[in-house]
Amino acid sequence: MPRREGDNLFGRGSADMKGGLAAMIYAAWAIQEARVALDGRLGLMIVPDEETGGARGAGRLAEAGALGVDGIGMLTPEPSSGAVWNANRGALSLKITVRGKSAHVGLHFEGTNAFEGMMAVANRLLELKRDVETRKTRFRIAPEQARNSILLLGGTCSGGTNFNSVPGEMCFTIDRRINPEEHLEQEKARLFACFEELVKGGVDVEVEILQEGRAAGLSEEAPLARALAKSVAAVTGKPAVFELCPGLLETRYYAERGVPALAYGPGLLSVSHGPHEFVSARRVCDCAAVYALTAIELLAGRNDKDS
Numbered sequence: 001m002p003r004r005e006g007d008n009l010f011g012r013g014s015a016d017m018k019g020g021l022a023a024m025i026y027a028a029w030a031i032q033e034a035r036v037a038l039d040g041r042l043g044l045m046i047v048p049d050e051e052t053g054g055a056r057g058a059g060r061l062a063e064a065g066a067l068g069v070d071g072i073g074m075l076t077p078e079p080s081s082g083a084v085w086n087a088n089r090g091a092l093s094l095k096i097t098v099r100g101k102s103a104h105v106g107l108h109f110e111g112t113n114a115f116e117g118m119m120a121v122a123n124r125l126l127e128l129k130r131d132v133e134t135r136k137t138r139f140r141i142a143p144e145q146a147r148n149s150i151l152l153l154g155g156t157c158s159g160g161t162n163f164n165s166v167p168g169e170m171c172f173t174i175d176r177r178i179n180p181e182e183h184l185e186q187e188k189a190r191l192f193a194c195f196e197e198l199v200k201g202g203v204d205v206e207v208e209i210l211q212e213g214r215a216a217g218l219s220e221e222a223p224l225a226r227a228l229a230k231s232v233a234a235v236t237g238k239p240a241v242f243e244l245c246p247g248l249l250e251t252r253y254y255a256e257r258g259v260p261a262l263a264y265g266p267g268l269l270s271v272s273h274g275p276h277e278f279v280s281a282r283r284v285c286d287c288a289a290v291y292a293l294t295a296i297e298l299l300a301g302r303n304d305k306d307s
Contacts, residue, residue: 012277015267076251091175151177155173
């Protein structure tokens with residue numbers, strides 16, 4: 001059950017990202033109540049499926065041509081822990097299935113060991129992993145090790161039926177997280193070239209794509225970034241800090257359509273998805289003010305610049 005303790009509202013989804021959505025709704029309401037004349041439209045887009053890739057939410061709207069039409073900027077209230085996320089990593093998540101032939105251990109020579117095949121696949125990917133992790137992003141993110149590009153092997157791993165049987169099938173996952181300076185198509189081709197090489201060597205490998213998304217990045221000098229930074233400083237009294245988000249963001253759907261996009265929200269990433277998730281009510285109010293001021297700076301300010 002949600003509960004209030006002092007300034008904090010506890011409950012699943014409070015930080016990621018219902019608190020941020022509430023702040024955006026109140027920002028839109030405040031602009032309307034204040035009767036601010038905007039040279040343009042302010043829209044709220046609230047969609048599902050962000051946690052599992054966005055294909056049924058922002059992705060579906062993008063396919064329909066209904067996302068970011070004529071937009072000059074987009075903000076998403078992700079739990080950015082006080083930072084402005086002006087970039088995100090891309091992702092290519094794969095399920096790898098290696099097939100063999102089951103047999104009793106006493107007749108192991110009649111089987112084909114899928115575990116040994118899986119090891120061959122994993123060893124080849126470890127070679128690629130060593131190369132991948134030499135690359136570093138230019139975007140700000142801490143600590144230093146977090147700047148490295150990522151290839152995670154074995155997030156999940158399963159297979160076999162018993163200790164006395166040759167395993168006929170083994171499965172494991174790969175999660176390739178791509179820095180903004182890298183290209184999804186190129187990195188995808190490098191991975192699949194490894195699998196093709198293994199197939200030619202006699203390993204029965206099947207690859208299923210679980211998730212696919214491009215990286216994106218926006219300069220700190222872009223008009224949207226400057227407007228948001230100005231608003232953050234005005235409300236919090238502190239300069240805005242720009243960082244790379246370590247994961248995927250819905251901002252990528254807008255970036256692919258030429259719409260500048262940033263993430264900034266009241267929640268803490270460190271408590272998101274956890275049993276004691278919470279959001280500060282004060283931060284929700286502050287973010288509502290930041291969103292409203294940013295919209296006014298970009299839209300109402302355009303009248304002054306044109307005069």
